[in-house]
Amino acid sequence: MLLSAEKVAKAFGSFKAVASADLHVEAGEIVGLIGPNGAGKSTFFNCIAGDLRPSEGRILFDGVDVTNAPPETHARLGIGRTFQVPATFEDMTILENVMVGAFLRRPKRGAARERALEIIEMTGLGAQAQQRARSLGTPGRKRLEIARVLATEPRLMLLDEALAGLTPGEIQRAMELVREIHRLGVTLVIVEHVMEVILTLARRVLVFNQGHIIASGTPQDVVNDPKVIEAYLGRGHGRQAQR
């Protein structure tokens, strides 16, 4: 088991954003996390990434307890993440952005630069390598975030709505990139609103609602689950689906 989150809960004061969620991911899997807005999936995701400390529960990565470890430890162990709102280093060039990630495994500048250039080519940003990150549009920024994480050579990659806000054509290209990353042997956990992405890429899907995991299974099982339909579309639709 590569990632094992057991009974993870996160409360902000009296508000419980995540209540006892479990997630087990085998190496090589693509797992999707979906749910309506405010369901708790981003909070759960941030707990796995080390950005938030869970109030309860335990998170193991490749047998190492990372429940209370800071994000830099996660990165060192091989967990990489992207952000819902791209957090690129605006004043740095695309090459420099990716080099920051590459320095994690390659402390020498020449080696980091070489690796960063390879990844920039792979992610389709080669032509813009010397441009500042702020010159990129949303699709470019999302690609840059993925490139930066790839440069850290992760074993597990957490994609937080990495394809949101893209046009259908851009989504297709981004999905191809995700498949390529998966072919490289990287395990993926994807939080996504674009159902097409989840249905196409993920082999297993977990559905969050009001801080709880209400369903899990193959994408087809999950989309037909009355509880899921109810969570997304309301109680009436859930009953109709049950009939």
Add this chain to the structure above:
Amino acid sequence: MRRGWLALAAALLFFPWLVAGSNSAAFLQDMGALVLLAAIGASAWNILGGYAGQISVGHAMFYGAGAYLPLLLYQQWHLPPLLGVPLGVGVSLLLALVVGLPTFRLQGHYFSMATIAVAELIRIVVSNWDFLGAAIGLQGPAVSQHWWDLTFRSAVPYYYIFLGVLAVLLLVTWHMQRSRLGYYLRAVRAGERPARSLGVPVRRYKLYALMLSAAFTSLAGSLYALKTGFVDPDSGLGILVSVQLIITAALGGAGTLLGPLLGAAILIPLQTATNTWFGGSGSGLTYIIYGTIIVLIARFEPGGLLDLWHHRVAPRLNKRREGRHAA
């Protein structure tokens, strides 16, 4: 590019000779030395404030440590002031550790406020401590007895000492900005959260930047004390010392290699001019100029003059030149 560097190096190297024939040679040479001193202080602050984006408004504590130690050794034990220079660096490094460990938990203006508080606390303690000269301050040797007193009548030897230290500092900074440390510091400035997610141990790297910055700021303080032969709580530890470091770096371009030198080359002559034109009453004008510069930089060009040149002026000039070629 290489030609530009050579021209700059030559101009700096030959400046005292170039102005030697002028009627105000001594004045200009002294101003040249002061520009270099200001550039050293601002370049030192720039490592933390410019590259890492941690706006310390308390760097006077390191400047003061560097300024006080050489004169303290001389006044209390008649030891050569030069011995106090490494001691000042040592004390500054210790201070950086003590201040950095707790304050780097804070971000943004909270960090700035914490540095002001610590620096002011130190200034108040020193102002009331007779051993350190209290409010009167400390004095160095009036007349040079040995070469290592570093007490010269002419400003030219100071000019070359300052130039040497600045060259070392710029070399260290250049090396830093090309290394992992430089990339990490710029990433920290851009966003701590994404930097951490890429494996950057943010607090550790901020501490490295603070220690490097503190060591060179202390050196600037020592050079100031050796040149003027005097330090008191205001000139060594006052908040305006910190403010001047910040403004000098920000005016030229914080987070750039030559920005602080450019800022010093503009600010020091301006400051000297206002003091000369308006006499004693002109000293207040300096602060009005500081305030105006802060407002102008913050409103129109946060990247400073070098940024203005690289991203606004130079591209326009290039376009015009290309247009002329095309015609």
